[in-house]
Amino acid sequence: MELICPIDQHCSNQIxxxxxxxxxxxxxxxxxxxxSKRRCQGIKVKQNGEFGKGVFADADFEEEELIFKDQMLVGAQHPSNKIDxxxxxxxxxxIGSVEQQIGRRLYLKTLGIGISSHNGCESNSSDEDEEDHFVQNNHISENGASSSSGSTIPLPTTTVQSxxxxxxxxxxxNKFPLPSIISCPxxxxxxFYCSKSCAEADWxxxxxxLCTGEKSECCSRKALLKFIQHANETNDIFLLAAxxxxxTILRYRKLxxxxxxxQEKTASSILGTDLSLLLEAWKPxxxxxxxxxxxxxSLPDDIDASDEATFRREIRELAFTSLQLLKEAIFDMECEPLFSLEIYGHIIGMFELNNLDLVVASPVEDxxxxxxxxxxxxxxxxxxxxxxxxxxxxxxxxICCQGTAFFPLQSCMNHSCCPNAKAFKREEDRDGQATIITLRPICKGNEVTISYIDEDLSFEERQALLADYGFRCRCPKCLDEET
Incomplete structure (x- = not known):
């Protein structure tokens, strides 16, 4: 029996x-x-025919030159990665200090909150730990300082605490100073935050x-904790959707x-939802x-094609469960359409199709x-x-900071299996902004492209992966290999 969301029915026009x-x-x-606001000189976003939007060079760029840095619209560190x-x-x-970063990691190890090893920066499923509300995720550097392999050598608790x-x-x-830790308001x-301005901006x-503290403005902290726990146990993409x-709710209230x-608070402007204002708040x-x-x-590798319908129905039910928990936690009647399953599904789908890995290098490695x-x-x-x-x-x-985020400008960039740019953090890029660097010279007027996948895969493998994005690649490399 298919789940029915009442809001989808009675808010159909607004949705x-x-x-x-x-x-x-x-x-x-x-x-x-x-x-203009972000001072990203040298680029334009234009409609690109059948491919929708695209980013185009508005100036000439040399090889390995910064094209732009893009501040995320929304982003989140993987809950598992917060341990590390x-x-x-x-x-x-x-934030904090090199000593605090190392000490905290070692202290959590003594509590039995270990670090499971993976190659590269990738997320893994996790369970919430009552000690810290955080679960781990990791990154192993393939080069760098030598360290002992195999089992680690524990240190005395007093040493770690110091x-x-x-x-x-x-x-x-002292060669690696970090901002002081600012607590959540x-x-x-x-x-936690690096400055009062970041704390205020996030708030x-x-x-x-979405704060679980005493000053939270949510409807129910208990419900919010249940929502967060459900996201941590199933898929942290729900945290981004939240x-x-x-x-959008907060933008609507400000507008x-x-x-x-x-309007000097005339009665006509006070009552009910103002759809025009909700659309303006929703614009980003x-x-x-x-x-x-x-x-x-994407259909997971361990799911047979014959079970695809069941898999997609279960995913929809999972989103519905998450939405009901979120609705209980932060529902706003004037923004009711935002709590429809149709809207929730499209928000999550937007992140599925447009997100970029959030990676920030560790000062501990440095x-x-x-x-x-x-x-x-x-x-x-x-x-x-x-x-x-x-x-x-x-x-x-x-281990580096890992998460996922939606970047407005980066999300407009189209794919090519022979891209002329890439998302790449330089030595000086120490925050969560997306950084786009040229792979080769780009002339003014040309489109700036990146690869959504590993472009070194075979033609058939590339096309199969890109099918999940809803298109068949027709870049010069694919056209050459197809014939």
Whole structure:
């Protein structure tokens, strides 16, 4: 029996308006304002025929030149990764100190919250731990400082605590200063920040509705905790969807407050939902390409094609369960259409089709590489202390911050199996912004493309993977290999 969401039925007109693709002039105006605000000189977003939007060079670029940096609209660190990396919940810079980063990791190890090893930065399923509400995820550096392999060597608890408490300074750690830790203004113990401005920005954009602390503005903290637990146990993409809905609700409230002020709070402007204001609040989300999640999510390798219908029905039911928990936690009657299953499915589908991995390199890795590169006398003296901590961390010392995010400009970039650009973090890129770098010179007027997949795969493998994005690639490489 198919699940029916009542909001989908009685808000059908508003939902249709929200999901209607914005007009071309509106899209153009939005991106022109965004590019100007972010000072992304040298690019334009234009309609690209059958492929929709595209990013085009508005200046000549040399090889390995920065094209633009893109601030995320919404993003989240994987809940599992929070065990390994303490970062700002808004900009995702590492915070505290090298000592606190190392000490915290080692302390959680002593609690039995281990680090399971994977190659590369990739997420894994996780379970919530009552000690910290965080679950781990990891990254192993393929190059870098030497560390002991196999089992790690534990350190005394007092030694680990002295690192966490700032009572002991590692040699040369002052070469790697990090912002101080700022607590969540709502009093939760899961969000931390690098500055007061980041804390305030996150609170105002979405966190005030998703905070589990005493000052949270959600309808039910108990329901919110259930929603978060469900997302952690099933798919953390639900956390991103919750941020998108919270972001839209708060934008709507600000727009309405401004409107009421201008209209001197006339009775006609106070009552009910103002759809025009809700559409304006929704605009940043409306720009992203969308399909319903259960329609566009890739069929897992372990699911037979004959079971696809059952799989997609189960995914829809999973989204429905998540939505009901979120509705109980943050429901706003004036923004009721946002809590329809149709809208929720399209938001999640937008992230499925457009998200970019959020990766920020660890200063802990940089620190141990610095020690390893010291001249021999200094290195030998420093390693009398640092080697103990490196051995205790083991091969997983270099875990980076990992998550997923939606970037407005990056999401407009089209795919090519012979791309002329890539998402690549340089040494100086130490926050969660997307950084797009040229792979070869790009002339003014040419489209800037990236690869959504591993372009070194065979033609058949590439086309199979790209089918999940809803298109068949016709780039020069594919046309050449197809004939």
């Amino acid at each position: 249709a308006a929200l999901l209607r693709p914005p007009s071309l002039p509106l899209v153009q105006e939005y991106f022109e304002q965004l590019i 990396c303490l970062v700002c919940s808004y900009c995702f810079k590492f 690192l966490m408490n700032g009572e002991f300074a590692l040699p040369y750690s 709502g009093g939760c113990e899961e969000a 105002e954009s979405s966190h005030c509705l 941020k998108a809905i919270s972001f 309405k407050a401004s409107h009421l002020s201008e 989300i409306s720009i992203g390409h969308k399909r319903r999640w259960w329609d566009c999510v 620190y141990f590489l610095y020690i390893d590169d010291l001249p021999y006398p200094e290195k030998k003296e420093a390693e009398k202390i640092t080697q103990l901590y490196l051995d205790a961390l083991g091969e997983d010392y270099s």
